[in-house]
Each structure stands twice: as C-alpha cells, then as structure tokens.
Amino acid sequence: MTRGRLAWRVWRPGGFDDSELVVQDSEFGQAPQGTRLPHLLYVGTIARFTLSGSRLGGGAQGHLVKSRARMSELRNNRLVDGPGGQAAYELEFPNGGMVTVVGNVIGQSAGSSNPVLVSHGVEGYGAWPHGVVFSDNTLVNEVGPFACLNESAPPFPHCHRPSSGWPRSCWPTRAALPPCR
Numbered sequence: 001m002t003r004g005r006l007a008w009r010v011w012r013p014g015g016f017d018d019s020e021l022v023v024q025d026s027e028f029g030q031a032p033q034g035t036r037l038p039h040l041l042y043v044g045t046i047a048r049f050t051l052s053g054s055r056l057g058g059g060a061q062g063h064l065v066k067s068r069a070r071m072s073e074l075r076n077n078r079l080v081d082g083p084g085g086q087a088a089y090e091l092e093f094p095n096g097g098m099v100t101v102v103g104n105v106i107g108q109s110a111g112s113s114n115p116v117l118v119s120h121g122v123e124g125y126g127a128w129p130h131g132v133v134f135s136d137n138t139l140v141n142e143v144g145p146f147a148c149l150n151e152s153a154p155p156f157p158h159c160h161r162p163s164s165g166w167p168r169s170c171w172p173t174r175a176a177l178p179p180c181r
Contacts, residue, residue, distance in 0.1 A: 019046040021069070025053040031060035031087075038062030040087075043069050045095070045126075052076055059087025061113065066092045070128045073100045080107030080140065088114040094123035096130040107140035115143050 021043055028040040039062035043049045049069035055078045056064045064079050064087050072093055081087045090106050093099050099120060108117055117139060120132055 020048040020050070021046060022050045023052075023054055024050075027054065028056045028064075030058040031062055033060050035060075039064075039066045041065045043067040043072070045069070047071065049073070050075075054078075056080075057082040057085060059085045059090075059109075061086055061088060063087055063089045063092045065090070066094065067097075068093075068095050069097060070126065071098045074102075074104055075100070076103045078105045080105060081109035081112065082107070083109065084111065085109040086111040086113065088112065089119045090117050092119040093121070094119065096121035096125040096128075098129055098131050100133045101137060102133065102135045103137065105138045105140065108143055110142040112143050117141070 023041070031038045031040050038060045040056050040059060041051070041064070043066065045068045047069065048071045049067050050072075051065065051074045053076055057078075057080050059081050064081065065074065066089075074091070079090050081090065086109070090108055091101065101118065106117055108115075118134070121130065
C-alpha cells in the first residue's frame, strides 16, 4: 500500500463471523514479481470487506483484488491494471459470497494472462449466501475479446445494470437475469 487507510472493525483470532476490513481512499500498486502471493490486495475468510475510493494497478500474474469474504463491497474505485500490468483477474471472489461492485472503473491491460475481468466461485462455494450486483461500472479492455464475469455456481440472485464499455456480447451467460430495482 502506498497511501490510504485500512481499518479492522472487529477481529478475533481463529474466527471470522464478525470480522470486517474497510479500505478507504487507498492506493496499491506494482505487485512484487515472482512471489508466492502476487495479489495487490488479498482478503482472507472474514465476514465483510469494503473497498471504496481507492486505486489499484500494476498487477503481476495475481489479481488486483482477491476476496474470500462472505460479503464484499467495492464502490467508486479505479481498478485498472495499466501499462505493463499483468494481473490475471482484476477482481476475484473465489469462494463466492454476496458481492457488490458499483461505480468502479475496471481495466484490463494488454499483458493480462486471462481474458476474464471478474471471477466468482471458481474454487467452490462456501456455506453462506451468494449473489452478485454489478452496476454502473466502466469497463476497459486492452486484451481483445473478453468475458466480464466468470462463474461456476448454481443459479443464485443476480442484479445487473448496463455498465459503460460492456458490449452486449459481454453479458454473463446466465439466462434471464432479473433487472435491478
């Protein structure tokens, strides 16, 4: 982290039922090369994670944000890998959970090893509720054809509003997504 504010709301060793991490107005950049955990921001198994008003860029084979929290909320951030960046996913939620991604700029660099911007549940789902709200984001892609959302879950509630830069071919493959209310 190069600047910003991190705050634990509650933390108890050995449990995550009420642990919360809040990251506000922060900047993370230039992931270390050749490390075991090359993610810019890695959140373990906790109850809630919130990222707002922050900037992340310059990934290195890992992800800009990887969260295993039961609830993840990302609002009004600039999550752009940038020139020379090599992030795999820009956002990964490997164990699913309730995810809200609203009002962000999400960008994938030409050096990405993966054409997917956001991943949800690819390592299997935990025993908690799952859902995705993906709304009012600006998507930028320098790779070429890409997928916005990669999911490997049984159907669960989704809510999508058109996002700038999201071509029709990039809509998630789920049939009959309900409109946001």
